[in-house]
Amino acid sequence: MSRLVVSNLSINRAELPVVTSVDLVAESGAISVVLGANGAGKTTLLEGLSGIIPVAGGTIAIDGRELQKARPGARSREGLAHVEQGRTVFRQLTTEENLRVSLHPGADIAEAYALFPELVQRRAVKASLLSGGEQQMLVIARALLTRPKVLLIDEMSAGLAPVIVTRLMTAVRKLADDGLAVVLVEQFAALALSIGNRAYVMRRGRVVHDGDCARLRQSPDELHRLYLGGAESAVPA
Amino acid sequence: MNALLTSAVAGLTAGGTYALLGVCAVFTYRLVAVVNFTGAAIGTAGTFVLIALFEAGFPIWPSVLAGIAAGTATGVAVGYVMTRWFGEASASTKAAVTVALLVGLIAVGLRLTGGQHPHNMPELFPGSAFRLAGVEVTIASVLTIGLAVLFTILSDLFLNRTKIGLNLRALADRPMAAELLGVRVQLLSLLVWGMTGAFTTFALMIIAPQRSPNFMTLSLLVVPALAAALIGVFRSFWWTLAGGIALGIVEGLASSIDSVSQYRSAIPFLVVLAVLLWSQREARWDEAR
Structure with a gap:
């Protein structure tokens, strides 16, 4: 059982606060969904967690080991994987080569193909020539081969057909069911809430709601209010 | 005719060096995305460690090894500056930083080596390897070209x-994505800088006795090296290799023609200009339409 605990986290961009005093927990077997309008600070939060940008304050810990001062590579080796937005495949490498780059000791490429069998027949194709959906599958599969404890996924549905998004959501749910702790940042709130366990809603860099996904899914009006402002409800999980 | 052939063959040593320096420039560009203007200066630093030790009476081959180690260390030091502080900078910023570092290296190098003060540079591989159409081909020529071919194949x-090569290719494409997967980005980048530093130093040690061995002259061999890299469009090792050798041969031929011999050092600039104009031909054509 692994557990990511984020406490009082603050992140600045160009000296300006973008994420302020965020608390967040992600546990094995569960998906923590982070929602919010554009500019709410969701992507900055994930970039701070994985070390792409430095944090200004607070702590990030996996199973009690604090990581906030570690470089991104060291955080990866501690079990934190980040699937960035924008489908960051290595364009000049084939599908199989992309997977081999991330292959950590004890991992097997067969696991990636078991999760996404669609990639098997594309194994020798350059990643730049894959479809958007295949590229998203590849970056998720690639992250899986780093043997993560916690998987951060940023906007995986952007620009993809609904049928592909549903396929990806199913795969992410399976990863959580297999024991991963997942933090999912997503614009498609309804779809994310349907596979998630715990929901965080961010507005202007702060968490304005922390509660159960199922409850929030049944209250679209509340979700709407949380996105746009007005009623702030810190609902304990 | 024989004079022309002699001159062309004489250009082979320089050509092999340009080729090796060019292939190193392509290697650095492809793997750490830096157009490196310090390549020859790094090798020059190592070469002058050899000269200093040799002039102090140390035996030649241990001095060669110490020089290669110093060139490697200088490469790693430049690489550290580039990866630590400019890892996420744009290609043009990185290139500008290497120009600044080149100026700094030349200034320090000239100060430490006594400027134009003549030095006793040992010839590592004296003598003739074989005769080609009646012309002596030196061991130095064969070695520099062999080293360039070896580096290209390797x-x-x-x-x-x-x-490691796969990780380096991933690193060249998306450094942050590679680091997020646990690839040791900084270590691999320094490996690239160290390897090119070592090969560059050895190549310059071979060619230095045939040039005026002062810090400035050797450091500016980066110009024909980048011209060769440009022939390979900073991608193809084999085109860079061929371009470097051809450049040396053309320079050699030019030296035998009285009317152009005084301008032969301008040949790399003409090559750079020609390649850049050629590469822009489609844009010009599109514009004209």
Whole structure:
């Protein structure tokens, strides 16, 4: 059982606060969904967690080991994987080569193909020539081969057909069911809430709601209010 | 005719060096995305360690090894500056930083080596390897070209057949994505800088006795090296290799023609200009339409 605990986290961009005093927990077997309008600070939060940008304050810990001062590579080796937005495949490498780059000791490429069998027949194709959906599958599969404890996924549905998004959501749910702790940042709130366990809603860099996904899914009006402002409800999980 | 052939063959040593320096420039550009203007200066630093030790009475081959180690260390030091502080900078910013570092290296190098003060540079491989159409081909020529070919083959094999090479190709494409997967980005980048530093130093040690061995002259061999890299469009090792050798041969031929021999040092600039104009031809054509 692994557990990511984020406490009082603050992140600045160009000296300006973008994420302020965020608390967040992600546990094995569960998906923590982070929602919010554009500019709410969701992507900055994930970039701070994985070390792409430095944090200004607070702590990030996996199973009690604090990581906030570690470089991104060291955080990866501690079990934190980040699937960035924008489908960051290595364009000049084939599908199989992309997977081999991330292959950590004890991992097997067969696991990636078991999760996404669609990639098997594309194994020798350059990643730049894959479809958007295949590229998203590849970056998720690639992250899986780093043997993560916690998987951060940023906007995986952007620009993809609904049928592909549903396929990806199913795969992410399976990863959580297999024991991963997942933090999912997503614009498609309804779809994310349907596979998630715990929901965080961010507005202007702060968490304005922390509660159960199922409850929030049944209250679209509340979700709407949380996105746009007005009623702030810190609902304990 | 024989004079022309002699001059062309004489250009082979320089050509082999340009080729090796050019292939190193392509290697650095492809793997750490830096157009490196310090390549020859790094090798020059190592070469002058050899000269200093040799002039102090140390035996030649231990001095060669110490010089290569110093060139490697200088390469790693420049690489550290580039990866630590400019890792996420744009290609043009990185290139500008290497120009600044080149100026700094030349200034320090000239100060430490006594400027134009003549030095006793040992010839590592004296003598003739064989005769070609009645012209002596020196061991130095064969070695520099052999070293350039070896580095080209090794680069291809290393990048395409090894896990480290695969990681380096990933690093060249998306450094942050590679680091997020646990690839040791900084370590691999320094490996690239160290390897090119070592090969560059050895090549310059071979060619230095045939040039005026002062810090400035050797450091500015980066110009023909980058011209060769440009012939390979900073991608193809083999075109860079061929371009470097051809450049040396053309320079050699020019030296035998009285009317152009005084301008032969301008040949790399003409090549750079020609390649850049050629590469822009489609844009010009589109514009004209």
